[in-house]
Amino acid sequence: MPEENGAEHVLTLDCPERPGIVHAVSGFLLDHGGNILDIKQFGDRRTGHFFMRVHFASPDAPGLTEKLREAFEPLGLEFAMNWKLDVHGAKRRVLVMVSKFEHCLNDLLFRERTGELPVDIVAVVSNHLDHQRLVEWHGIPFFHIPVTAANKPEAEVKLLELVDRFEVELVVLARYMQVLSDSLATKMEGRVINIHHSFLPSFKGAKPYHQAYEKGVKTVGATAHYVNAELDEGPIIAQQTVEVDHTYGPEDLVAAGRDTERKALSNAVRWHCEGRVMLHGNRTVVLR
Structure with a gap:
């Protein structure tokens, strides 16, 4: 896996559509010092499924990527998300x-x-x-x-x-x-x-x-x-x-x-x- 090369990350997720997903994700990022740089989302009304990609920056710290992944796990379980969090720009x-x-x-x-x-x-x-x-x-x-x-x-x-x-x-x-x-x-x-x-x-x-x-x-x-x-x-x-x-x-x-x-x-x-x-x-x- 690529090494951390900064404090910018990309979070991608998809899950069943329900109210509160964007609020929960943005709240999580705010609680962890994240600043959203770019966000794209799509709610498929035909299938009732939601998709989201967030590029965000946060204060750098040792082991930041793994700490963010561990902290996000409960939220992913709550909303039944398929999700991935990676360092931005990782090859x-x-x-x-x-x-x-x-x-x-x-x-x-x-x-x-x-x-x-x-x-x-x-x-x-x-x-x-x-x-x-x-x-x-x-x-x-x-x-x-x-x-x-x-x-x-x-x-x-x-x-x-x-x-x-x-x-x-x-x-x-x-x-x-x-x-x-x-x-x-x-x-x-x-x-x-x-x-x-x-x-x-x-x-x-x-x-x-x-x-x-x-x-x-x-x-x-x-x-x-x-x-x-x-x-x-x-x-x-x-x-x-x-x-x-x-x-x-x-x-x-x-x-x-x-x-x-x-x-x-x-x-x-x-x-x-x-x-x-x-x-x-x-x-x-x-x-x-």
Whole structure:
């Protein structure tokens, strides 16, 4: 876990809707010297569920984060909250997976290197060797794990070993063109983000740009979503689109879609790592 680097924290929570939640949380922060810097909330009337993200500052002290967590526990129990309290700006340990298309990988590496994303890319895994030199130039360990129908279970065991070894908090599939098994997707639910080169729910599965061409679409896009056991059905986090027309062939659509893929994926990673994304069933609430 990241070390405390200041007295700013982010509290995220969701719970059944009822009167007094905001009053209770703000009162708790006031009692502990907290000053709210930013607050976002959403009450879903259809489901009767409440979501909240609070960025606050408080007087620094040794062990402050753990003391705040311990003090908040009774309030979390009282309101049946799913909650998390973290140091603001803490970098998340991320493992990136990629196949042959490098644009999303390259974008993530650049955004990490420039500090645009609150991530520490601790390893890159690929079923090909194409991007080994690029990854190692960035000073990041590269692992080649070939995947075939025969060795897929063994390949996923190796992946999970790396997740444990590097204490990975988030796995990002940056155009990784292998389908994770149902058991792996379930085991890591809420911890794997995929970029699909289509504006889901349209054009699932393989070659979505070719599917889009056959339908004569006038807009193409990309969707970043959490991975679950259903192919390209996981909760959507971010989407981007670009307008096209009848002159675009399949290859033109692929080229036009690259920027949407990069932007949708980097947004999803940022929002997840900043504690802005909350899962609720097969939907997400993104408090931006």
